[in-house]
Amino acid sequence: xxxxxxxxxxxxxxxxxxxxxxxxxxxxxxxxxxxxxxxxxxxxxxxxxxxxxxxxxxxxxxxxxxxxxxxxxxxxxxxxxxxxxxxxxxxxxxxxxxxxxxxxxxxxxxxxxxxxxxxxxxxxxxxxxxxxxxxxxxxxxxxxxxxxxxxxxxxxxxxxxxxxxxxxxxxxxxxxxxxxxxxxxxxxxxx
Numbered sequence: 177x178x179x180x181x182x183x184x185x186x187x188x189x190x191x192x193x194x195x196x197x198x199x200x201x202x203x204x205x206x207x208x209x210x211x212x213x214x215x216x217x218x219x220x221x222x223x224x225x226x227x228x229x230x231x232x233x234x235x236x237x238x239x240x241x242x243x244x245x246x247x248x249x250x251x252x253x254x255x256x257x258x259x260x261x262x263x264x265x266x267x268x269x270x271x272x273x274x275x276x277x278x279x280x281x282x283x284x285x286x287x288x289x290x291x292x293x294x295x296x297x298x299x300x301x302x303x304x305x306x307x308x309x310x311x312x313x314x315x316x317x318x319x320x321x322x323x324x325x326x327x328x329x330x331x332x333x334x335x336x337x338x339x340x341x342x343x344x345x346x347x348x349x350x351x352x353x354x355x356x357x358x359x360x361x362x363x364x365x366x367x
Contacts, residue, residue, distance in 0.1 A: 183255045183318065184310045187340045191310075194347045195303040198225060201354050202292055210292040214360045219286070221357050224350040225295050226286035232302035234283055234326040235343060236309065242336050243312050246321030253317030260319075263338025271345035272352035283327055306343060313340075 180188060202210060202221065211222045219227070269276060313321070318337030325332040334342070357363070 178311055178314060180310060180314050181255055183257065183337065184314055184340075187344060188307050188310050190344045191303045191306045191347075194344065194351065195300050197351055198296060198299050198354075201351060201358065202296055205292055207291050209364055210295075211289050212357075212364055214357060215362055218357070219353070221354045222290060222292070222295055223286040224354045224357070225299050226290060227280060227284060228347055228350055229295065229298045229302060230286055231284045231346065232305070232343070235339070236302070236305055238324050238326050239309050239336070239339060242321055242323035242339065243309065243316065246313075246316045246336065251317045251320045252315055253320065255318065257317065257319040257335070257337050259335050259338045259341075262332075263334045263341070266334065267338060267341045267345045270342060270349055272349040274349055274352075306340070310340065 179185075202225070205221070209221075211220045213220050269278075313336060316336065318340075319335045321336035322333045323336050323339040325334070
């Protein structure tokens, strides 16, 4: 088995932890509970997880492009890596608990209602795909390799390492949001 660079191995452990956390949060929920909305009109747990799936679906191809470009350009290096201010600020702004609220870009809006098992299976599959990209990025200079944001139409490029940190922070944020939904007044515990 390939030994990952320490920074990438930390990301791997975090994606595995997030997958387990999503399972733990949703185990035992009915589809009705999974799709329940707070009276305030916020998202359901289903929408939070589907948003993460939609984000992964859009983000993984640009990560693939960033990795392929770094390999073509010979951008190899050993960490630890230092990331630019933009990457650090983006990661911090999307982490949990939220410091600022953002409206999700249209490209990342969750699809209509889906079942818990299907949604969680997709989430787990995306965690495996992120870990696969970590293996592909092993040995690359994670600060010099760049990834474009699928929501910024190519004008925002960040370090590859920051993009992995951003995805993990974004997942922590929406799993935190899901925990808050489950603790909301009015959550139907008796369904």
